[in-house]
Amino acid sequence: MITRIDHLGIAVRSLDATIPYYEQALGLKCEHREEVLSQKVRTAFFTVGEVHLELLEPTSPDSPVAKFIEKNGEGVHHVAFASSDIRAQLGQAAAAGCKLIHEQPFEGAAGKLVAFLHPKSTHGVLTEFCAPQAN
Amino acid sequence: MITRIDHLGIAVRSLDATIPYYEQALGLKCEHREEVLSQKVRTAFFTVGEVHLELLEPTSPDSPVAKFIEKNGEGVHHVAFASSDIRAQLGQAAAAGCKLIHEQPFEGAAGKLVAFLHPKSTHGVLTEFCAPQAN
Numbered sequence: 113m114i115t116r117i118d119h120l121g122i123a124v125r126s127l128d129a130t131i132p133y134y135e136q137a138l139g140l141k142c143e144h145r146e147e148v149l150s151q152k153v154r155t156a157f158f159t160v161g162e163v164h165l166e167l168l169e170p171t172s173p174d175s176p177v178a179k180f181i182e183k184n185g186e187g188v189h190h191v192a193f194a195s196s197d198i199r200a201q202l203g204q205a206a207a208a209g210c211k212l213i214h215e216q217p218f219e220g221a222a223g224k225l226v227a228f229l230h231p232k233s234t235h236g237v238l239t240e241f242c243a244p245q246a247n
Numbered sequence: 248m249i250t251r252i253d254h255l256g257i258a259v260r261s262l263d264a265t266i267p268y269y270e271q272a273l274g275l276k277c278e279h280r281e282e283v284l285s286q287k288v289r290t291a292f293f294t295v296g297e298v299h300l301e302l303l304e305p306t307s308p309d310s311p312v313a314k315f316i317e318k319n320g321e322g323v324h325h326v327a328f329a330s331s332d333i334r335a336q337l338g339q340a341a342a343a344g345c346k347l348i349h350e351q352p353f354e355g356a357a358g359k360l361v362a363f364l365h366p367k368s369t370h371g372v373l374t375e376f377c378a379p380q381a382n
Binding site: 115120122139140188205209210229233 | 264
């Protein structure tokens with residue numbers, strides 16, 4: 113079952129150029145920065161209520177986020193829903209006709225299990241399911 | 248002050264074609280449908296935790312949402328932040344160098360005061376501030 117939106121992934125060209133907007137215009141606080149080598153991105157995290165904002169800056173032209181920016185410009189890259197049972201959620205999505213990018217969840221940042229649905233089967237929104245590792 | 252994400256606006260070609268994805272794959276419930284004549288859209292609402300999802304289907308080729316879909320395809324159209332003081336929030340954004348689409352908030356759906364920032368000054372995310380009318 114989906115319990116809340118865990119985070120929005122937002123593709124940006126430069127963390128250093130973007131963080132001041134979130135801090136000064138929105139009054140949010142950058143809580144954490146981290147490089148994710150497997151995704152070739154540098155990330156910066158903010159919290160708004162129960163949702164995190166995750167800025168994603170590509171570290172290489174062949175990063176998936178670099179390709180997204182090349183095609184679409186900066187903007188919302190994915191929406192991540194927290195699920196109480198990620199495997200059941202993937203099964204439910206598949207049964208509803210969704211194309212899964214990952215048939216099985218894998219360990220993402222902070223030990224969470226994550227998996228993505230293909231945006232062609234979700235009406236354009238790259239959709240992530242995530243759950244604590246204990247799930 | 249921003250207190251939470253109020254809603255995500257998601258541009259879709261057809262509500263009828265998209266609602267089954269949100270209901271069947273994600274297990275959410277369509278709570279309300281409404282036509283917003285001023286924006287030339289039909290909308291459908293879902294709730295996930297403290298955030299609403301607002302599907303937006305254009306009712307005319309000159310709807311802003313139709314133009315968005317023509318350029319970008321279906322996907323996340325805007326992110327709306329709930330603010331405890333929308334006028335102060337607009338002033339803070341302007342002081343931080345943001346371009347405001349609306350200098351003053353206006354009454355949107357459900358009697359909320361709303362105003363938008365231009366995505367060119369928010370690193371690609373069309374950003375809405377909203378607040379209860381009493382604000």
